[in-house]
Every structure is written in structure tokens, then in C-alpha cells.
Amino acid sequence: MKVLSKSSEYGLRALLYMVGKRGGEQEYVSIREMSEQLDISFHFLTKILQSLTQSNILASYRGPSGGVAFNIPPEKIMLSDVVRVLEGEDFFDTCLLGLPGCGEKKPCPMHQFWKEIKAALKHEFETTTLAQMGQITLDSRLRLMP
Amino acid sequence: MKVLSKSSEYGLRALLYMVGKRGGEQEYVSIREMSEQLDISFHFLTKILQSLTQSNILASYRGPSGGVAFNIPPEKIMLSDVVRVLEGEDFFDTCLLGLPGCGEKKPCPMHQFWKEIKAALKHEFETTTLAQMGQITLDSRLRLMP
DNA sequence: CCTAATTAAGAGTATTTTATCTTAATTAAA
């Protein structure tokens, strides 16, 4: 059961790395550094973070000692914000069986159940911030989980 | 959020078609017929059903008026049985962030939540039978949902 | 026995996702 694409996975890992890193404030974090620390393809990660920059979740700065930084404090960035950018707007609105147009009229026996699961997932993503995720996450997970 | 692969989607749709079809008993249903009625590639569907046959969920019969039939009554086939065959054994055992080895030691803030969601999903799939799904499903869904 | 209808099996193709490579633009610092 693959919930998130590699893009989201890598994107989140990078964002969590950034949360863990910023001791004082808004310093630009090098994408190269992150790609090496997290063992993610540099160019791939660059693109992922680019789209987060274009969505104004991150700000970027080119040139030596450039990188990306939070454009919004991570206490205010919900996981759903990230996922919506990287997975698409309809991420929380799919049919369990992969069929289009979840029909309320004559639902299958899983419809109600799936509806609830989706709502729970959505709610959790919409109420969990990057900062919360970051609390425990940095080296205990990001580096050690292959 | 793509939960099931196309294989599972098509496989389930075919199985539900079969549930809806059998008026009396165990007649072999032609794969060609199903592929046309459900608008699924014949050869692709053949493979999917082949693996269900190899897993003894279905029985097959070659030659004129051959096809596939339930080897087990659909009242006793759980959705999880089908999904485990078509998606793999570890379908219900993945990490939300796509990282391997769900670690109980220092879990991220979503770990417990995701664990519960997974358990709920698993439970629902393990307690819902094909027959239950079939009750309402046949033409109201299978044909009309593109 | 012969033919047509069917599933089985495996090779081959197409599409999507994931990853890499190349070049351009920007910026700090020597």
C-alpha cells in the first residue's frame, strides 16, 4: 500500500531535516547538503524543493551559501499543505477501488468505511505540523532509516 | 492517494461481476465476456485472473464455454485474500512516509495514528466478503463507473 | 479426427514514475 510518492517522501524528509537543523532562525539550507545527508538524488530533490518554493512554502536563494529556507514557520505548515503540492489537490479524495466519482447513491459496502478513513487521514494531515513531526524525527529516523 | 493497483482494481471488478452473475451455481464465466462488459483489456485481465487461479481462489476451465469460477464460495472470500494475492503479502504493513521498517522505538507523531488506520483498513478488508460487496455492486457500479 | 473456442504463458510495447545529466541564471567572495 503505497500512500505517498517518492516525491512526497523525499520532500517531507528534506523539510523535516530543515526543521531539525535551524537552531536560531531562517538560514538557507543547501540542497546539496540535504541530498548527501539524506541520500537522495540531488537533482531530484532540487526539483521537489523547487515546486515547494513555487508554492511559497519555501524560499530559495542562489549562489554560494544559498539554499532553501522556510517561507512560513514550520509551526504553521501542515503536512497536508506539502502533500497537496507534491501529490495534487485530490490526494484526499479518491475511491478505495480506484474508480472515479465516489458515488453516494448506491455505495458499495466499503464506501462509508473508506469515507471515514479518508476523513481521518485528511484531518490528521491537516492538524499535524512540520514542526511537530520534526520534534523527534531528525537523526533518529532520517539518517538511520535507509 | 492510490491505494490499489490497476491489477487489484480490475481483479476485484471481475470478481464482483462474477458474484453478480451466478444465478444458480458454479458456472464458468468467460474472461472475454468480462473484459468486454467491464471494458478491461482481455489479456491483462486474463493474467490477473490467472494469478487468482494459481492461488486457488478461482478455478479455470479451458476450451469452448470455459472460463473461471469460484473455487471457494464468495461468501468465504475476504477482500484481503484477493488483495494479498494481487498486491503482495505486505500490503497492510507499510510506513506512511514510505520508509522501511516501521520503528516503534522513536516513532514520528503520525506513527500511532497510521498504525491505527492500517489496523482499521486491515480489519475491514479481512471482514468484508466478496459476496457482501457484490450485493449492491453489479450493474449499478461496475458498468456505469467508467 | 478436425475445428473453433477458450485459458496459459511468456515476450514485447507503451506509459508513468523516478532519477540523471546538461546548461543557464544568480550571487558571494577573492
Add this chain to the structure above:
DNA sequence: TTTAATTAAGATAAAATACTCTTAATTAGG
């Protein structure tokens, strides 16, 4: 002002998934 470090952007390639084609095996019925 030159150089090196960096992100931006787009082309290309590899891998995974989804789908198609070809051939073989099986079986009912003429």
C-alpha cells in the same frame, strides 16, 4: 571582475507499472 558555488529549468535515461501480442495447451462439439 573573475571564479566558484549554488538553484532553475529542461532534456534525457532508467525503472516500474500497465497493457498488448503471439504462441501453446486444453477441450467441446461437429
